[in-house]
Amino acid sequence: MDNPSKIMEGGVEFSIGKFDGKSMNYDFPKILVYLNAKGKLLFGEKFKLYKEDRNILLKLCSYFIKDKTICKKFGIDVEKGLLLSGPVGCGKTTLMKLLRHLVPLQRPYEMIPCRNVTFSFNHLGYKTIEDYGNSRFYCFDDLGVEPPGRFYGKDCNVMGEVLLSRHDLFLQSKQKIKTHATTNLNAEELEERYGNRVRSRMRELFNLIAFDEGSGDKRR
Template sequence: MTISSHFDYKEVLRRLQQKGQESFGRHFRLLKEDLPVIIPIVAWMLRDEEVAGQCKIDLNKGIYLAGPVGTGKTQLMHLMRCLTDRHYDYEVYSCPKIAIDFAYSGISAILPYTYSNMDVKRSVAAICCFDDLGKEIVSIR
């Protein structure tokens, strides 16, 4: 994958790998075959319009990252936080935990993840990363 940008993506990827090894262990590696998934996410995090255009992603939309269990999606999203500008920083939330909170507390448990939770500095909803979406335990009453 050849990209052109004013950002030094080789350095960004080197930094991500180093941070990943510090956070997750020396075994952590960014694999070449994963770059077609990683590069657009990096472009989104850096708000890099040039690479976003090359990757055909819209920086005004969110990211949907799906894949088999155990492939490093959660680690990747935690790791990417080191690239975000403070205005685009986000938290990673567990959907099964949100579902349990909803079961106990009702609608008030999900309000923090809606447009009612505005980031006043940006006048938009806070950015959230929902982990394990679709893994919630469904209880029938």
């Protein structure tokens, strides 16, 4: 029987908690040790987790391991997806790429740059919106800064339409079809970009987890 408290990476076994055969008790400091090692394997030796991001990491890890006590404390609904927001370069994309490895038995999500969705729409039209309205799990990266959609002379707010499709899917599915996203924009900017209707659906679709506005650019 698989032991979910142990994860093998690069020939090294990491313990991320204790498993008694029925339930799993995660250990946050051990999770951070594992994520730091996994990050170096995925992104290179320069990767590191930052002390100032510890609160964000606690929220994100609690969501992925479905720690209902901590999630309740932070007002996080484990049935919804995540909208991770913060300034350029604060590490949103990196963390979303990393954290999908934390619970290997969970259904993985695919990272999709929003600009790729728009480029696909400009080439293929409305089939693109249908394609993303399926039951796969996605994390749409860099929401709100994608170029405008245009197909045969008609303008389309492509990601707005994709989010409406994903919202319909989320409401209809018994086992919630999850959608995640990262964005540099705040709530007002998102509403300006996508309109009030999409913004209200986003509240039902996502938990908002935000970096401090003063978070530095880690890519420098």
